[in-house]
Amino acid sequence: MIATTCVILAATLLGEGTCGVYSPDGGKIAMQRTVEGKSRVGVLDRASGRFAWVEKNEGNSAYPAWSSSGDAIVYAYGNETNTAWAAKDGDTGYHLRIWRHGNGIREITTGRFRDYMPSFSQDGGKVFFASTRCASPEVFRATRSGVYSVNADGGGLTCLVPSRVNDEGMGQPVISPDGKMLVFAKIDGFNLPWRIACMRLAEPVIVCSVSPKGQSAYAPRWTPDGRHIVYTGFSKGDPGWCVYVLNPRTGGVKRICEGRNPDVHPSGAFLIYDDGNRLYERPFGVDDLPGDGDLVVDEESRLYDEPERLVWRTEKPDYPTTVPMTEAFKFGTDRTFFVRAKVRYTHAVSPRFRHFLTGEYEGAKLGFELFIDRNRPKFGVRDGGGAYMGAVSDFTLEPGREYMLTGIRTSEALYIHVDGATRQEFKFSTTYPLDSPIRLEIGPTISGKGDILLGEIGTGWPANVPHPVTRTKFFAGEGAK
């Protein structure tokens, strides 16, 4: 539940700037300003109002973040002077730079990549950042970014949260004050809203969504006590981008004011944000914090805790064939259901595209579909407008081997699992109502026998795959079941 009461407090204009961030002692603010159309990083002294550039070179510098000792700032820098064609074999890109007091500037990443939105670890030894590095060269038009870390001296490049599929993106990783948890923004598809997610450094494969369903949310930062996250959000009815405060443990959220890119002063008493290329500061206190938001926790239990109940099952079916679907296949928009198939296929026909199980509903010939596309398992349904949307596995199947594929749809997400392992979670905005079941098609495009060994469809969360981590379990330290 989003508390929408806004307490209007006087904000002080600090001047031009965006993406401001307080220094650890609270005396300075690093930020971006625009110079002749380019973004450039500098530092404002709060007491004197004096401003000094950190990066003076031509090009764009952006996303400053302080080290906890306050003697270094990391940021992204890029200077594209050639056309894309002329620069195609070069090393230019967006790279991370560290300015260190008394030591000048050092570039710590290289390559034709975009490394951006960095932040320091608590001890200053590592830098967390988003990067396009996980783009696999064989993937046509790879559009994705993952979360990485690199040592502050430029060594030890590590992928923490890989982007597994196209159109999945992550950004703005920021470590919690206790140094254990990263918060970052995540998106699953090119026209879907951003959301805020958390991940423990000790268990990076488990990612938990924490921002409200139905809200677009990005640019998270921890409050100094690590109990809340401030971020930029938009919900229907908001006047524009707004600064929100979130309790990630309960899901409680409160809107603070119009603006974006917030950061809380180390004392916890002030908040900076930008609005229209201007940087503002306002008081911040207990009145700005949200309530508990218990309803969010209840909602998650409802989605994931209902046990599986089969509505249809077949072993070694003859196919291609169709069977009528009864009312038991009426899943609407919010009933959790799954489609499971044990498959083994060969290259008897083109491996590009094969359906295993397809449910036809009134108004949606492909109401749900479990299939492979270029050897990648996919589970698709229709969005609210009737267009395809789906979860895709990063894992490709080997012909001749048996696999258990499971596709799941809840009221807010799609999942594809291969042999019990989650390959993608895809959060969506709307889904087509599966209200009028017509027929189930089994292997309509497959030639040859022996490909579908088992088919099952049911409601609830299937027993053979791990539950998505809910915030209750995540913050209790349980991780996935």
Add this chain to the structure above:
Amino acid sequence: MNAKCFVVFGVLFGALGITRPTNAAVFEKIAYIDSFDYPEYFETETAEGSVKIVDNVLKTGATTILWRNQSGAIPRYPSAEEALPLKEPPLDKRRIPLSEPVRGWIRFDDCGTNLIQVAADECARRGVTFGIHLTTEENHGESWTLSPWNLEHPQFWCCARGGAPWPGRCSLAYNEVLAHKLRLVDELLAMKPEMIYIDLRRAGGWGPNLEFVIPMENEWRKLYNCEPPTNWRDARWIALVEKYVYRYVAGIRERVKRTGRRVELVMAIERAGESEDYDLVYRAVDWRKMLRTGVVDSVAVACVTPDWKDPWGSTARIYGDVVREVRRMGRGKVYFPIMSYNFANRPGYGEYAKQTGISNEQAVQRLLELARDAGGDGITMEVVDFNNYSPAVCKAIREFAP
């Protein structure tokens, strides 16, 4: 390349004889430049790159070239309306960069040259009609190009029923959005196109199901004294959304009138010959109303779904039905598709060839004849890329003289 070299370049192509065919007025051959693949083959962020694209397209015998106004939602020209500084993905936290070499780094809007204007001038020099392929989408799959204006104005984003905002597009129900879209049209009209092909098919996933925005919901309550429908397919809901789509297209007509120039406005028909009015239900486009009221001059059928038991006969019937319907209105030209790519539910000429066991060029020849015999005014070639229309297909189109 400097201006002098550019002129030499252009003259060279002219000397090669790649110019507008002489029978253009009789049967239009309209090509769309989507530029899906040109950057993979040569430099496209320069004036000479634009000329090279024109030259490539004219191999098809095109009499009109339509230049796509934007890549995803980023203009392919220096746009004051979309001039916010956060266009480049690394500078905007809400964008994911396209990583692909070359194409992932292209900045058509910020390369120091108005590349569309270059193409327009080159078309004029060669006697080819220049037009704009106007897409209204604000996003495009795998290119992450939500427009800067869109990202600055979430308060105008579309919404699903239940309130989830959908950032893929701003709603035309807001006057501010309409004004923004029409300012973009003004920028394009300044390049003096003779045709604007209004493509509301490329919607980036948008549909009337995503128009549950506050002004639309309020208007519904006022009209029907009840809450907006749970089923977005409610004909009254679609009619309400259609009203605002129509208002946008009427606004384009008004902007054209202000220029005092003759600009043919063509409305795409996404699918013809289906039992359900796909364009109305899924895109809130009532092309008949637009044609009848003079808001557009012509229609271009983008796709038909033939009966594969009788592909040529069924296609001829669909073409004939559209032409008869348009002629009954007493106005308007009709164009039919010649499409090289096959999309789901949108068969290109390759599918016709495959289904009937003939060559691509023979299938194209049949489709050209069907368009002519139905009384069509020409054809449209969707997505003319670097080499997707083979030399034999280009020859068939180029030499077709009704």
